[in-house]
Amino acid sequence: MRVFFQGALYFYGKIIAHTTYLLHLRNINSVLQHKYWDNLIVRFPPYWVHLLLNLVWLLIGISLRLANLTAKPPWTDEFSTLVFSLGNTFLSVPLDRAIAPDILLQPLQPNPTASISEVIHNLVTQDTHPPLYFVLAYEWMKLFPSEGGLVSLFAARSLPAIIGAATIPCVYLLGRFAFRSPLVGHLTAAMMAVSPYSIFLAQEARQYSLAALWVTASLTCLGIATRHIQNRTSLPISIALLWVGINALGVATHYFFTLTLCTEAIVLIFLAWHQLQTRSKFSLFFSPPWRRIYAVATGTFVASLIWLPIFLENRNRSDLTDWIRGFRVGLDWFSPIFQALGTLIAMISLLPVESSQPLVVIPSGLVMLTFFIWAVPILLRGIKIQLQHPENRIMIQVFAGIVISAIALFFIFTYFLGIDLTRGARYNFVYFPAIVALLGASLAVCWHPPKELMEKEEEKNGIKSIGRWGINGKKAVILIWLMGFFSAVTVFCNLGYQKYYRPELFVQLIQQISSVPVLIATTHKTYVQTGEMMGVAREFKLSNSPQQPLFILAHQDQDSKTSSIPLENTLNKLPRPFDLWLVNFHAPVAEAVKTCAISDTQSLPAVNGYEYKLYHCQ
Numbered sequence: 001m002r003v004f005f006q007g008a009l010y011f012y013g014k015i016i017a018h019t020t021y022l023l024h025l026r027n028i029n030s031v032l033q034h035k036y037w038d039n040l041i042v043r044f045p046p047y048w049v050h051l052l053l054n055l056v057w058l059l060i061g062i063s064l065r066l067a068n069l070t071a072k073p074p075w076t077d078e079f080s081t082l083v084f085s086l087g088n089t090f091l092s093v094p095l096d097r098a099i100a101p102d103i104l105l106q107p108l109q110p111n112p113t114a115s116i117s118e119v120i121h122n123l124v125t126q127d128t129h130p131p132l133y134f135v136l137a138y139e140w141m142k143l144f145p146s147e148g149g150l151v152s153l154f155a156a157r158s159l160p161a162i163i164g165a166a167t168i169p170c171v172y173l174l175g176r177f178a179f180r181s182p183l184v185g186h187l188t189a190a191m192m193a194v195s196p197y198s199i200f201l202a203q204e205a206r207q208y209s210l211a212a213l214w215v216t217a218s219l220t221c222l223g224i225a226t227r228h229i230q231n232r233t234s235l236p237i238s239i240a241l242l243w244v245g246i247n248a249l250g251v252a253t254h255y256f257f258t259l260t261l262c263t264e265a266i267v268l269i270f271l272a273w274h275q276l277q278t279r280s281k282f283s284l285f286f287s288p289p290w291r292r293i294y295a296v297a298t299g300t301f302v303a304s305l306i307w308l309p310i311f312l313e314n315r316n317r318s319d320l321t322d323w324i325r326g327f328r329v330g331l332d333w334f335s336p337i338f339q340a341l342g343t344l345i346a347m348i349s350l351l352p353v354e355s356s357q358p359l360v361v362i363p364s365g366l367v368m369l370t371f372f373i374w375a376v377p378i379l380l381r382g383i384k385i386q387l388q389h390p391e392n393r394i395m396i397q398v399f400a401g402i403v404i405s406a407i408a409l410f411f412i413f414t415y416f417l418g419i420d421l422t423r424g425a426r427y428n429f430v431y432f433p434a435i436v437a438l439l440g441a442s443l444a445v446c447w448h449p450p451k452e453l454m455e456k457e458e459e460k461n462g463i464k465s466i467g468r469w470g471i472n473g474k475k476a477v478i479l480i481w482l483m484g485f486f487s488a489v490t491v492f493c494n495l496g497y498q499k500y501y502r503p504e505l506f507v508q509l510i511q512q513i514s515s516v517p518v519l520i521a522t523t524h525k526t527y528v529q530t531g532e533m534m535g536v537a538r539e540f541k542l543s544n545s546p547q548q549p550l551f552i553l554a555h556q557d558q559d560s561k562t563s564s565i566p567l568e569n570t571l572n573k574l575p576r577p578f579d580l581w582l583v584n585f586h587a588p589v590a591e592a593v594k595t596c597a598i599s600d601t602q603s604l605p606a607v608n609g610y611e612y613k614l615y616h617c618q
Helices: 003-022 028-033 036-043 046-066 076-087 115-127 132-141 154-177 182-194 196-200 210-231 237-253 255-278 280-285 288-305 308-320 331-347 356-389 390-415 425-430 432-447 451-461 475-491 505-514 528-541 559-573 589-593
Strands: 518-524 550-555 578-583 612-617
Touching: 046 154, 046 182, 046 196, 046 475, 076 115, 076 132, 076 154, 076 528, 115 132, 115 308, 132 154, 132 210, 132 237, 154 182, 154 196, 154 390, 154 528, 154 550, 182 196, 182 432, 196 210, 196 331, 196 425, 196 475, 210 237, 210 255, 210 288, 210 390, 210 425, 210 432, 237 255, 237 288, 255 288, 255 390, 255 425, 331 390, 331 425, 356 390, 356 432, 356 475, 390 425, 390 432, 425 432, 432 475, 475 550, 505 528, 505 578, 518 528, 518 559, 528 578, 528 589, 550 559, 559 589
Parallel strands: 518 550, 518 578
Antiparallel strands: 578 612
């Protein structure tokens, strides 16, 4: 132990000494071009250098993911995670009568008697997701105390944040193994650490960070298998078993992981077709790498079949997925294209273009446009150069095949099956790690460009630059990384990937306008509407306001008029005066409501996720 600490002190002393020396250099260009970077591997063992850099990326990544973690209120999907992970159910919330906030929030109270079997049972019978993440969240949230009698939001969101940070060293392995380059691995990890899309996934109490982790691990196995196909050597049985296990865990986390499996199958078919050009079908079928790959495919298929009965049962709860279905008219047919393009852009850069202030939106949009005009040619050139490298060409083709196949599947679901997967940016986890791997491979060319490329650039422009405006490769990498960093700040400050539901703003509006008792009414179809009202009730509870409203969830079946009857009965029983707020109420107005004076809400601000009307019942 003493020797370990002495070695650690010596190592960190060297780091401080080299950092101090770099501070004497006059500008960033001299720092980047200095021979210090060439001598670093000589002065320290490569293992320590790579470990230190990975630690830096991990610390940056986890800091960005934990920043402002509870500043944004939970939305409906997160409430479903909280409720089901506690072993509770939404069925305990009474319908068709006025209830207090504490009754509405009862499913958010920790349940010490709940078990993992109850978590799985409630999820399988009432939700549309497989249970792996919810079981992990059940165990994780037990480690944290409650907040005012309710489950801790930090506990619920810290799990995906930590899992999202764990993806950073995993993509390092993905880049390093796939391209046989520590540089590609580090640049891939660095971009994953600050990716605004990754921050968005990690700061929600949902399973998408875990699903992205399994995608990263599965693609790493695919990269290893591709190398064995290229070298025509047998895939190690340990990798084959690991690959099957990862795929099984991925399907147990989210059913859309099967889209990743489909893209991998398409890529493997492409590799097989490519080899068929030089070999016979018989020799290909029995060649060493393909035998194990067939076994992996079989094992993955069997592991996925376990969830088929549950998945078919979930189809009976299609009302939970109606939001991604619908008909298109006119220009709506082009919406999926722009939605997909917007998600791709936001994986790298996202400034506050969603702000309501034009003075913020316009400069942010111009900066992003300028950035992409400058960066896209550089990134495409990096990919083109990697394609010219015999060792890396196949890996670029594999990851590009994953991305293209996934996007094609999204559009097939959207335009032919009527399921618009482009509406949910979170679903793009199925190919997101492949995008980051391609980005890392391209940036590696910028950081250490081939000698012949720099000679051509110098002959053409008279300067050693890559891309426009005379910016050399290392500076370009740093600028692209900094754009990702500022984009990450945009996300955790809720200026990008903004929450659709803003109950805190709605509660402030009620408190400003209503000076009498309040009844909040909404139509109820599924627990989605319960979650919408839970957000409002939770904000009232956290504000410690003496004004605590009543809620009524008026259930609505196929006949839209059914919600009007319980609202009518409730209004007739309540003592007046009170203010009635109809929130997301999609039913005919009850006769008792017509006796109240409707307020002019056109002058009031709109609130994301809460369409409201106000009636003063005197």
